[in-house]
Amino acid sequence: MSRVAVVLFNLGGPDSPEAVEPFLRNLFADPAILRVPGFVRRFLGPFIARRRAPTAQAIYARIGGRSPILPQTQAQAAALDAALADRSPDHSCRAFIAMRYWHPFSAQTAAAVKAYGPDRVVLLPLYPQMSTTTSQSSIDDWRQAAQSVGLDAPTRIVCCYPVQSGLIEAAAALIRPQIDAVAGGKVRLLFSAHGLPEKVIRGGDPYQWQVECTARAIVERLGSAGLDWAVCYQSRVGPLKWIGPSTDDEIRRAGGDGKAVVLFPVAFVSEHSETLVELDIEYRELAHRSGVPAYHRVATVGVQPAFIDGLAELVLRTLAEPAQAVCNDGSMPACDSRFPTCLMRAS
Numbered sequence: 376m377s378r379v380a381v382v383l384f385n386l387g388g389p390d391s392p393e394a395v396e397p398f399l400r401n402l403f404a405d406p407a408i409l410r411v412p413g414f415v416r417r418f419l420g421p422f423i424a425r426r427r428a429p430t431a432q433a434i435y436a437r438i439g440g441r442s443p444i445l446p447q448t449q450a451q452a453a454a455l456d457a458a459l460a461d462r463s464p465d466h467s468c469r470a471f472i473a474m475r476y477w478h479p480f481s482a483q484t485a486a487a488v489k490a491y492g493p494d495r496v497v498l499l500p501l502y503p504q505m506s507t508t509t510s511q512s513s514i515d516d517w518r519q520a521a522q523s524v525g526l527d528a529p530t531r532i533v534c535c536y537p538v539q540s541g542l543i544e545a546a547a548a549l550i551r552p553q554i555d556a557v558a559g560g561k562v563r564l565l566f567s568a569h570g571l572p573e574k575v576i577r578g579g580d581p582y583q584w585q586v587e588c589t590a591r592a593i594v595e596r597l598g599s600a601g602l603d604w605a606v607c608y609q610s611r612v613g614p615l616k617w618i619g620p621s622t623d624d625e626i627r628r629a630g631g632d633g634k635a636v637v638l639f640p641v642a643f644v645s646e647h648s649e650t651l652v653e654l655d656i657e658y659r660e661l662a663h664r665s666g667v668p669a670y671h672r673v674a675t676v677g678v679q680p681a682f683i684d685g686l687a688e689l690v691l692r693t694l695a696e697p698a699q700a701v702c703n704d705g706s707m708p709a710c711d712s713r714f715p716t717c718l719m720r721a722s
C-alpha cells in the first residue's frame with residue numbers, strides 16, 4: 376500500500392486583528408499579485424498593505440476579527456481523508472493544508488509532509504478555476520518549500536477542475552431550492568467570482584474562461600428552461616481596470632429589472648471575508664437599496680459530499696495518470712490547449 380500526501384492549497388486569512396497587516400504584506404509581496412519589478416514591489420507592497428490594513432481590519436471586524444478560512448479548510452481536509460479511505464484500498468492518503476499568505480505556510484507543511492514520508496504527493500488547489508494569481512502562485516511557492524526541506528517524492532498536480540461533476544452537482548443542489556423558493560419565479564441567478572485585473576487575463580490566464588465554463592455547466596445541470604443568469608466579478612482592489620461586469624452593477628441591474636437575486640459564489644469553495652462580509656452584508660444592503668425584491672446568497676460547496684467525492688476522484692485520477700499534471704476530469708479539454716499558463720505545461 377502506498378502512502379500518499381494530498382496537499383490542499385488555499386489563500387489563508389488573518390487569525391487576529393493584529394495579523395491583518397502582515398497577511399496583506401505577504402499578499403502584496405507575491406509577484407503574481409503585484410506585477411511590478413522586484414525592486415519596486417519591495418517598497419510598494421508594504422506601502423499598499425499599510426494603506427489597505429484599516430479597510431481590511433474593518434472587514435474582518437464584522438466577522439469576529441478573523442477569517443474562518445483555516446477551520447473551513449481543515450473540515451474539507453478531514454472529509455477528504457474519509458472519502459479517500461472509503462474509495463482507495465491501494466493507497467493510504469492523508470490531506471495536508473498549505474496556505475499562501477497566512478499560517479500554515481508551505482514551508483511548515485512541506486516539513487510535515489516530509490516527516491510523513493509519502494511515496495507520492497498530489498497537489499490539489501482549492502480553486503476549481505486555474506489562475507496564475509492563485510493555483511500557480513501556490514504551486515510555485517510549494518516547489519521552493521519542498522526543495523528547501525529536501526522533499527523529493529514524485530509529485531502530481533491537479534491544475535484545475537472547473538466542470539468536475541461532483542463540484543457541479545454540489546453547486547446545483549445548493550442553488551436549486553433557492554431558485555424554487557422565489558415566489559412568482561422572477562429571478563436572476565448571479566454567478567459571482569473574485570475578479571482579476573484585465574491585464575492578468577490578457578497575459579494568458581485561463582481563470583475567466585473557466586469561471587464561465589463552471590457557470591454554464593451548473594446552468595445545464597439545473598436544467599431550468601429559460602433561466603435568467605449572468606456571470607459577474609467581485610472584490611476589486613487597487614487602481615487597475617478589472618474584468619467585469621462587476622457584481623455591484625449586476626445587482627443594480629437586477630433591481631432595475633424587478634428581479635430577485637440568487638447569488639452563487641462560483642470561484643470560492645469555502646466561507647471567508649469575501650462571502651461572509653462582501654456577499655452577505657455589503658451586497659445584501661446594496662440589493663435592498665437597489666430595489667431587488669429578494670436576495671438569496673447560496674452557500675459555498677464546503678463539505679458537501681458530492682464536492683468532496685469529486686475531489687477524491689480527482690486525486691485518484693491524478694495518481695493513475697502518467698502525466699505530471701492533469702486538468703479536470705477528462706470531460707472537457709485540458710486548458711493547456713488554449714493557455715500557456717496551464718500547469719500541465721509548467722510541470
Ligand SMILES: C=CC1=C(C)c2cc3[nH]c(cc4nc(cc5[nH]c(cc1n2)c(C)c5CCC(=O)O)C(CCC(=O)O)=C4C)c(C)c3C=C
Nearest residue numbers: 386387388408431442444506508509569612642647648649
Ligand atoms: C479565486 C480566488 C481569488 C483570486 C483570483 C484572488 C485574486 C486577488 N486578490 C487580491 C487581493 C485581496 N484578496 C483578499 C482576500 C481574498 N481573496 C481570495 C481569493 C482570491 N483572490 C480570498 C478567498 C480572500 C479571503 C481571505 C480570507 O478572508 O480568509 C484580500 C484581503 C481582504 C481585503 O482587503 O479585501 C485582498 C487585499 C488581488 C489584488 C488579486 C489579484 C490580482
Ligand SMILES: [Fe+2]
Nearest residue numbers: 386569610649
Ligand atoms: Fe483576493
Ligand SMILES: [Fe+2]
Nearest residue numbers: 534702710717
Ligand atoms: Fe490546466
